[in-house]
Amino acid sequence: MKFGKSICVLNVGGTRYAFTREVIRDFPLRRVSRLHACATEKEVLELCDDYDKDLNEFFFDRHAQAFVFIMLYVRSGKLRFVPGVCELSFYTEMLYWGLESAHLDSCCQKRLDDRMSEIGLDTLSELDVGVSGDESQSSGEPVQRIALTGRAKWLEKMRKTFEEPNSSLLAQLLALISVIFVLISMIMMCASTLPDWDTAKRNIVEEQRIVEAVCIGWFTAECTLRFLVARSKWDFIRRPLNIIDVIAITPYYVTMALARAGMPGAGLGVAGVILRVLRMMRVFWLMKLARHFLGLQTLGLTLTRCYREMVMLMVFVFVAMAIYSALAQLLEYGLNLEAQNPDYASIPAAAWWVIISMTTVGYGDVYPVTIGGRVLGGMCVVSGIVLLALPITFIYHSFVQCYHELKLRSARCTRSLAMELLQ
Secondary structure, eight states: OOSSOSEEEEEETTEEEEEEHHHHHTOSSHHHHGGGGOOSHHHHHTTSSEEETTTTEEEEOSOHHHHHHHHHHHHHSOBOOOTTSOHHHHHHHHHHHTOOGGGBOHHHHHHHHHHHHHTTOOOOOGGGGTOOTTTTSOTTSHHHHHHHHHHHHHHHHHHHHHHOTTSOHHHHHHHHHHHHHHHHHHHHHHHTTSTTHHHHHHHHHHHHHHHHHHHHHHHHHHHHHHHHTOSOHHHHHHSHHHHHHHHHHHHHHHHHHHHHTTOOOSOSTHHHHHHHHHHHGGGGGGGGGGGTOHHHHHHHHHHHHTHHHHHHHHHHHHHHHHHHHHHHHIIIIISOSSSOOGGGSSHHHHHHHHHHHHTTOOOSSSOOOSHHHHHHHHHHHHHHHHHHHHHHHHHHHHHHHHHHHHHHHHHHHHHHHHHHHHO
């Protein structure tokens, strides 16, 4: 900024905020930070509604209360809706100042999704809130944007094609092919455990190798391309589904390396055990279906959000198991020295009976014979039902919420795809 005083005043809907030039330059709101790069008063008026050169005051005819909450985000990093203000109106204010829906807290993002779904709107852009193309970029940005637009758009399109199956027809086709390859691999793995498979394998060994190589080739190419077009390579590596992909693909190449080293057989001691374990790890390919099916995505999101409830459930079970297994071992084995029940010879052995009783499975392989043991068994069953029911209620409500949220996102993608086809 080559004009005005060192103190800049932002007047938003009648509320004044004073900042230094250095603060304006590094301001988190894009519209405000671009003021620092303005060289003339004309450029300033492209970003604000009026400017007082004597007071170095910038006037913005915007919602004052909404800007208060936006300033709270600047200070604390948390952005929430203004009570009593329409979600879409606040969202237009966010876009005006240079914020996106991703800056909202998760609860407010869901409210925005619900509201936009109700009116059949997929997205809002800066054009929807009256920001022109010239106004959305500073004088030094156009060349950089033109240079990056082609490659950035291509990478983003490729990323959506592989990561979002509902983003386009090509993405849906690739998702369908991936699902087919997963099913073929699972069928082959299940068939390889049949008793007659060794006899049949001698006749179709070449076909089996070809099919397996094609499946692995597809999974390898898919994982590699997704890695290359990922926005952040480190975030890509840390994602659980990508780790599962690598775990599922690696055994094939390890098996081929061991075969080339002269250890192809399954009966070679430790090497044979390792080979069998690696081949069975291909079952993790089923986790790839989570990218294409709403139910599996809902399950994963629910477990992620309810990890505290899951830990609480495990604590309940383990505490009850420790108490009841110790009492069961004492009643069935420790007190009655003449007719000891061998199934309860130790606390770990009694813990098996406790867990199948608390979950009301009751295999019948282990059961108490004394009166005290049977009374304890009844208490174990009743307390198990109560303990399991308490946290499951929270998990159920979270599952319903996650399913509703993902269903809205899927419907929005489907509607967007339909609009592209109509155009």
